[in-house]
Amino acid sequence: MSDHAITHDLAALARLDALGVPKREQVLQGVHGDDAQRPVSDEEQRALVPFALAYARLAARRAWGIAAVIGVAVVVALANLPMSAWIDSLRIYELSYDPRTSLWNVQQLSMLFERLQLLRLNDYASAYIIFVIGCALAWRARGRALSRFTSRVATAADRVADAKHRVDDATRSSVAWWTVGTAVFATCFGLLVARTWFDTVIQLPRDHYVRYEACCGLNALGPQQSIIVVLLVVCGFALAAVRVLPLVRNADVLKRSYVRWSTGVLAVAIAWWCRAAMGVFTTLRYQLIAGLAIAIAVVVYAIGTIEENQR
Amino acid sequence: METARDRFSRLLEPVHDRAVTFARGLCRSRSDGDDLYQEALVRAFARLDSLRDDGAFRTWLFRIVVTVHRNHTRSAFWRRWLPFRSGDDELATEGDYRSHDWSPELAESARRARRALATLPAVQREAIVMFEVEGMLVDEIAAIQNVSISAVKSRLARGRERMRAFYDGEIVAVPEPIRGEST
Numbered sequence: 001m002s003d004h005a006i007t008h009d010l011a012a013l014a015r016l017d018a019l020g021v022p023k024r025e026q027v028l029q030g031v032h033g034d035d036a037q038r039p040v041s042d043e044e045q046r047a048l049v050p051f052a053l054a055y056a057r058l059a060a061r062r063a064w065g066i067a068a069v070i071g072v073a074v075v076v077a078l079a080n081l082p083m084s085a086w087i088d089s090l091r092i093y094e095l096s097y098d099p100r101t102s103l104w105n106v107q108q109l110s111m112l113f114e115r116l117q118l119l120r121l122n123d124y125a126s127a128y129i130i131f132v133i134g135c136a137l138a139w140r141a142r143g144r145a146l147s148r149f150t151s152r153v154a155t156a157a158d159r160v161a162d163a164k165h166r167v168d169d170a171t172r173s174s175v176a177w178w179t180v181g182t183a184v185f186a187t188c189f190g191l192l193v194a195r196t197w198f199d200t201v202i203q204l205p206r207d208h209y210v211r212y213e214a215c216c217g218l219n220a221l222g223p224q225q226s227i228i229v230v231l232l233v234v235c236g237f238a239l240a241a242v243r244v245l246p247l248v249r250n251a252d253v254l255k256r257s258y259v260r261w262s263t264g265v266l267a268v269a270i271a272w273w274c275r276a277a278m279g280v281f282t283t284l285r286y287q288l289i290a291g292l293a294i295a296i297a298v299v300v301y302a303i304g305t306i307e308e309n310q311r
Numbered sequence: 312m313e314t315a316r317d318r319f320s321r322l323l324e325p326v327h328d329r330a331v332t333f334a335r336g337l338c339r340s341r342s343d344g345d346d347l348y349q350e351a352l353v354r355a356f357a358r359l360d361s362l363r364d365d366g367a368f369r370t371w372l373f374r375i376v377v378t379v380h381r382n383h384t385r386s387a388f389w390r391r392w393l394p395f396r397s398g399d400d401e402l403a404t405e406g407d408y409r410s411h412d413w414s415p416e417l418a419e420s421a422r423r424a425r426r427a428l429a430t431l432p433a434v435q436r437e438a439i440v441m442f443e444v445e446g447m448l449v450d451e452i453a454a455i456q457n458v459s460i461s462a463v464k465s466r467l468a469r470g471r472e473r474m475r476a477f478y479d480g481e482i483v484a485v486p487e488p489i490r491g492e493s494t
Contacts, residue, residue: 009427
């Protein structure tokens, strides 16, 4: 019985695979990669419509993912930074500028930098870095989506033929940027923790150290904990990168930006969870925020994965 | 004077359709198969100078397809980390739906066959697809797989046996990609 079914199904597979075979000329165009300047036919122009829709969807999903990353970063940053600190920063900023002389007050500026760098940057550096990376990714995604779309319309001829491979190129670039971004973030965060650990161990001059202790909370980390946190964060991002990199060679990757971005959000959330788990967030509020961030990321990840699996 | 492009195009013409279906049969999805075929063509074109006998083009091209497929299979370790599969998209184009050959039953049969093929080690899958789907002779398969005829027969038998187990419900899950290319 099963032999008959196997033969029947294999025949069906052969018949179905024989449908929609790409034209030899189209395939060869992808191999040779030129003929971009010949006139665009009506048929090719019509064929562009699905690509335009696909790119619109891609751009929308990227925007969604970027918004998620930025949203998590903003929430964490705002939750970490007391409102009075924001007001203090603004006040220093205003006072540092003398409207009568139109000059910056150097002393005030140095105070500003000192406060930002020594008092707050350590504690909130991760949030700031996430925010900056998110903005950079958003900016880059916007530019690429526009340029890709316009160039695709402008030189439609061979792009219809080997569009799949060009999409691969675009995605390869995107994934490379994503990986670099996460690597930079992981490095910065690792250096941050390592620096705190270093400060704790070598015991900087008392006044310097007290300021750290009073405002950072990172000193709660012992040397072993610091190493574990660094390893966890680096491994988390390495794992995220490993999950993303195989997509580079996959033709269906266009559909998977949702999963890619949610993986990124998850990686960021894991990093924050690591901090919370290791006692970096010393108050219940911070731990709740970190827990909320990872919960959101997990839900996003699950929804994205389910959606992709249902395609 | 015939250029390399013209030569390649001329040689490809009679085998193009079958090579596409062969590549699709090896993969979990049609789109993966099309990608595999495209990559194999790029490699074939780059090495066209090494083809001495134009009459052996089909065997030569299929061997390249097989090589590229095995490379993909070996590197698929990393794909275990992906939470999704790219298979089950037998109907990739709108034109397929309009085809008289298409029917939901046909699509379901093809999907089942693809799942069964996915349970096979790469070498057995290649042999089954070439023999059962492409209708090739055993000696030609042996030339493409660069093994003896008896080895091909063994792969066909074992592949059939494993597919039978899949159809009988003894194998329910698709195994991870095979790294060791057992016969």
